[in-house]
Amino acid sequence: MHHSENCLFCKIIAGTIPSAKVYEDEYMYAFLDISQVTKGHTLVVPKIHKENIFELTPEIAAKTFAAVPKIAEAIKTEFNPIGLNLLNNNGKDAGQTIFHFHIHIIPRYEKNDGFD
Numbered sequence: 001m002h003h004s005e006n007c008l009f010c011k012i013i014a015g016t017i018p019s020a021k022v023y024e025d026e027y028m029y030a031f032l033d034i035s036q037v038t039k040g041h042t043l044v045v046p047k048i049h050k051e052n053i054f055e056l057t058p059e060i061a062a063k064t065f066a067a068v069p070k071i072a073e074a075i076k077t078e079f080n081p082i083g084l085n086l087l088n089n090n091g092k093d094a095g096q097t098i099f100h101f102h103i104h105i106i107p108r109y110e111k112n113d114g115f116d
C-alpha cells in the first residue's frame with residue numbers, strides 16, 4: 001500500500017498537513033518533530049506507507065539508511081550538535097505512536113537549550 005487514508009505521516013508527506021521540511025527526495029521525507037526532544041529533532045519517513053520495521057522491504061530500508069547520513073549532516077550544519085541519537089520504535093509496546101515507519105534523529109548538545 002502506497003498511502004494510507006488515515007495516516008498522519010501520509011498526510012504530511014502529501015502536504016495536506018503542514019510540516020517543517022528538513023529534507024526531501026524521491027523516496028524520503030524528513031521534517032521537524034512537533035514535540036522536540038532537543039532542538040532539531042527530526043523524523044525521517046519513507047514516502048511509501050509501511051507500518052513498521054516488520055513491513056519494510058530491503059529496498060525501502062536501503063533508501064532510508066542512504067538518506068539518514070545526509071540528513072544528519074544537514075542537521076549538524078544547521079544546529080551544530082555535538083552528537084546525535086537515532087531512534088526507531090516498532091509496535092505500541094515499544095513506544096510507537098504513529099504507525100508509519102520512521103527514524104528519529106535526536107541531536108545532542110552540551111547544554112540542551114531549554115529542552116530536557
Ligand code: 5GP
Nearest residue numbers: 019031032033034035089095096097098099
Ligand atoms: P513514535 O512515538 O511513533 O516513534 O514517534 C512519533 C512522533 O511523531 C512523536 O515524536 C511525535 O511528537 C511526532 N508527531 C506526532 N504528530 C505530529 C505532527 O502532527 N507533526 C509532526 N511534525 N510531528 C508529529
Ligand code: ZN
Nearest residue numbers: 007010049100
Ligand atoms: Zn502513512
